[in-house]
Amino acid sequence: MLPNPLLQLRNVSKSFAGVKALEEVRLDVEAGRVHALMGENGAGKSTLMKILGGLHQPDAGEIRFKGRRIHHRSPHDALRLGIAMIHQELLPFRDLSVAANIGMGREATRWFPGWLDHGAMNREATTLLSRLGVPIEPTRRMRELGVAEMQTVEIVKALAHEASVIIMDEPTTALSEREVAALFDVIRELKQRGVAVIYISHKMDEIFRIADTITVMRDGHHVATRPAAELAERELIRLMVGRDPAQRAAVPGNPGAPVLEVRGLTLPGRFHDVSFTLRRGEILGVGGLMGAGRTEVANALYGLAPATVGEIRVAGKTVRIASPADALKAGIALVTEDRKRFGLVPRMSVQQNLSLASMRTRWIDRRAEAAVADDQIRKFSIKAAGRDQPVVNLSGGNQQKVVIAKALLTEPEILILDEPTRGIDVGAKAEIHSLISRLARTGKAILVISSELPELLSLSDRLLVMREGEVTAELDPLHTSQEEIMSFAMPL
């Protein structure tokens, strides 16, 4: 480690609504180097970057930039200091020229204030673009550019602000291999110029291609910082996941008879010819990118948006699922990805939400209902003021537990979980993981959709990968890697 890093974070902590997102995190970023930040979703990377970018303020700890302690309070402050962030989703002014986008916020003027000097801005843009070796005409409109070019313009814009730290959050998700190579050329050029790049990505190969230093975070903590050259891939995964990748949360179950057989399921425009078999006691993971059609398949199986073609067999018998009522009757329950929309009635109490899908009698037996609610609250350790508290007042993790408990109260044979741990804190996440494994051991057939590859790898007995509405692979989690999964998930 060099004696004087450009950017130093010490003991930075941040909580949201009582949940620790970051705990005493430290980070040293040196000029002219690419520092990769790795970790599972929810490890705290984004929170840390948002603090650096001025979107959040830390609760405790200090940030030193060029040796001076800084307290920036907005992205604008950060940019003025020289810390720029290239967001995952670019927000360019599509109908303005490249030069105007680069000059946005610090426009060249002449004659009197407010009179734009287009010539000067174009010349500046040309200089900056050529310095990075990017052949883009400064007079072109942003909307004519490809994603990669827009990203480059965004980086040039950061340079125009004389940024000395540039944060890139998953910059390559939408790029082709050739564009990635071009981006890496730009990053190398930035290094030459003494700019520090903080690079966030889930893609191992990229990290090892471009990073000089790797910091791993897990559950809001700093786990390790190592030179990239000294870190093996397997070791990196172990640091990220917190256990050996081969060591799985679920003891490989003993899958029994087929419970759910799906043949040729199709909903035009959403998914096409999806077939798979789910066995008793088995956890079948479904991986893929957002928009690959995974949620749509789950919603079709549950009758929220039924498929138009194909066959669904439950325990050997063909069933017609046109509504969630049909699915519940067939023993299928869904823990929805969108719990606010499909999972909960916000102003109803915990008790009433829990029982909503499993009310079997015309008259309500309040005492029995209350007993069930208390039982579930205990079993799932739902943190609520009581069974009468409206669910809208619970935290995300506790709401999610209510949704899962509600689904399980319907006593399904088949449980579909769509992103069961998205947006919930790490503690609740671990509880939900062990719950899923336990359920499988009691013989439930479970379908888990997740965008977190480590979660899928550690949880599933078998893995399907979807791409653009089709199943592209069936993998054994013990003998695959995140890279292999991604290779089947990425659009060609």
Added chain:
Amino acid sequence: MTKESGIVATLMKSWGLAIALVAIGVALSFAHPGFLTVPNLLNVARQISINGILAVGVTLVLLTGGVDLSLGSVVALAGVVAAGMAHPGQYPVAVPIALGVAAGALCGATNGLMVTCGRVPSFIATLGMMTAARGLALVVSKGRPVSNLSPEFTRLGGDVGMVPIPAMVLVGIALVTFVVLSKLRLGRYLYAVGGNAEAARASGINVGAIQMFAYTACGALAGVAGVVLAARITTGQPNAGVGYELDAIAAVVIGGTSLSGGVGTVGGTILGALLVGVINNGLDLMNVSSYYQAIVKGVIIVGAVWLDRNRGKS
């Protein structure tokens, strides 16, 4: 918030309306000696019963997140349909009653079909029904009041001993609705549909059937109100009931039911109807002109909801 003020706040939240009602009652009994007498209180009960029946009905629809603007016209239609069958020596009294209620239920079911199958917003569907049912009432009655009703029929608008029959009908309807909403699965589903229709569907609830029930029951209760009104004024009036739907909705929202659905109780609705009724009665006793009464009513409607909102915030 201290513990004490917490208790006060909780009390105000669940009993605020009842406390307001009692306070106004006490004030009125001091202001006018005629207020706190049995005949006057029974008179209040008689006066609010039609509005109360409609309000209980529309509570069901508001709970599902809809609205019913056709109530006043349905009251008129049910009234002329019933009156047309209630001439002396024509049919047993059960026939006009049943047909009046059925006419209301049919209008309600039509509203329900438009909302569920037709996907027409309830505001529009029931606005259409408001106009159409009025027209139908005029067609059925050929535009003239239907009079010469049998005494068995008009008795419905009278008293048993000192107790007005319309008030007894209201109490009965309120009790049944209370049971439906708080003890039956059906009631829970009504709240769920209004609270989050998509989550209700995802819980296996047949959302359309629940909405159909709400609109049909609301229409049937408007039919009951129409029959009772015709009996009370001893005529089937095709022009009766104009604006009744808004009075009913006002009572419901004063009673704490949310216009966006999912929140509300029958008890609140009855209290809301009583509050409006008692204030009207008090102003009557004190010879305040009906022009001013309308202003007061407007202030109460907005004031009650405003208080409710700001109570909810703190």
